[in-house]
Amino acid sequence: NAGVTQTPKFQVLKTGQSMTLQCAQDMNHEYMSWYRQDPGMGLRLIHYSVGAGITDQGEVPNGYNVSRSTTEDFPLRLLSAAPSQTSVYFCASSYSNRDQPQHFGDGTRLSIL
Amino acid sequence: RKEVEQDPGPFNVPEGATVAFNCTYSNSASQSFFWYRQDCRKEPKLLMSVYSSGNEDGRFTAQLNRASQYISLLIRDSKLSDSATYLCVVPNTGGFKTIFGAGTRLFVKA
Numbered sequence: 001n002a003g004v005t006q007t008p009k010f011q012v013l014k015t016g017q018s019m020t021l022q023c024a025q026d027m028n029h030e031y032m033s034w035y036r037q038d039p040g041m042g043l044r045l046i047h048y049s050v051g052a053g054i055t056d057q058g059e060v061p062n063g064y065n066v067s068r069s070t071t072e073d074f075p076l077r078l079l080s081a082a083p084s085q086t087s088v089y090f091c092a093s094s095y096s097n098r099d100q101p102q103h104f105g106d107g108t109r110l111s112i113l
Numbered sequence: 114r115k116e117v118e119q120d121p122g123p124f125n126v127p128e129g130a131t132v133a134f135n136c137t138y139s140n141s142a143s144q145s146f147f148w149y150r151q152d153c154r155k156e157p158k159l160l161m162s163v164y165s166s167g168n169e170d171g172r173f174t175a176q177l178n179r180a181s182q183y184i185s186l187l188i189r190d191s192k193l194s195d196s197a198t199y200l201c202v203v204p205n206t207g208g209f210k211t212i213f214g215a216g217t218r219l220f221v222k223a
Contacts, residue, residue, distance in 0.1 A: 033211065035213070037154065039154075041215065042200070042213055042214060042215035042216050043157070043200070043213040045210055045211070045212065045213075048210065048211075058210060059210075088154055090156055090157070099144065099145045099164070099204070100145075100204075101147045101149075101159045101162055101202075102202075102211065103159075104156035104157050104158070105156060106155065106156045107154075107155070107156055
């Protein structure tokens with residue numbers, strides 16, 4: 001079972017560049033979310049989706065876009081990378097966000113120079 | 114009050130010790146709770162789910178106190194391998210958002 005797959009695992013960008021972090025799950029989960037984790041800090045919710053075609057903002061959405069055209073995929077787009085977006089990004093999914101635990105991908109480590 | 118708050122830590126304990134962490138939550142309507150373990154900025158991994166008053170799995174016990182709105186995690190007979198950050202999770206807090214606590218760092222020493 002692949003579970004939650006994130007690509008790439010590592011990426012270095014220059015300020016102002018754009019890129020898309022990919023997230024895919026093969027568990028038919030409805031709920032998917034993106035978090036960022038900065039050194040010494042907890043996970044902060046960027047965007048989430050409760051099903052295909054439905055997305056909403058989390059705690060720190062500025063500078064990021066998401067879309068959910070299929071149940072399986074939930075890409076995160078950085079519009080114009082800034083050094084403040086240097087972080088580790090985790091994608092997670094669950095059957096629902098109410099009673100079920102989330103399953104995490106192994107993260108994308110992103111550095112913005 | 115934050116939606117989810119955890120003991121600040123870090124906790125430094127010797128092998129074999131018993132240690133407990135607390136997590137308080139603000140949404141009294143929350144029905145399920147989770148403890149995750151995270152190693153050195155790797156992905157969080159589910160440790161325990163709590164749907165009623167509590168749950169026990171080997172050396173780990175989670176207890177829920179709805180009246181005071183907190184959940185606790187008790188680790189007995191601590192092992193070196195228990196050294197990690199423990200995250201408290203309350204799904205559906207404030208709507209559809211799942212909020213993670215900031216985590217409690219545990220160091221188990223030989």
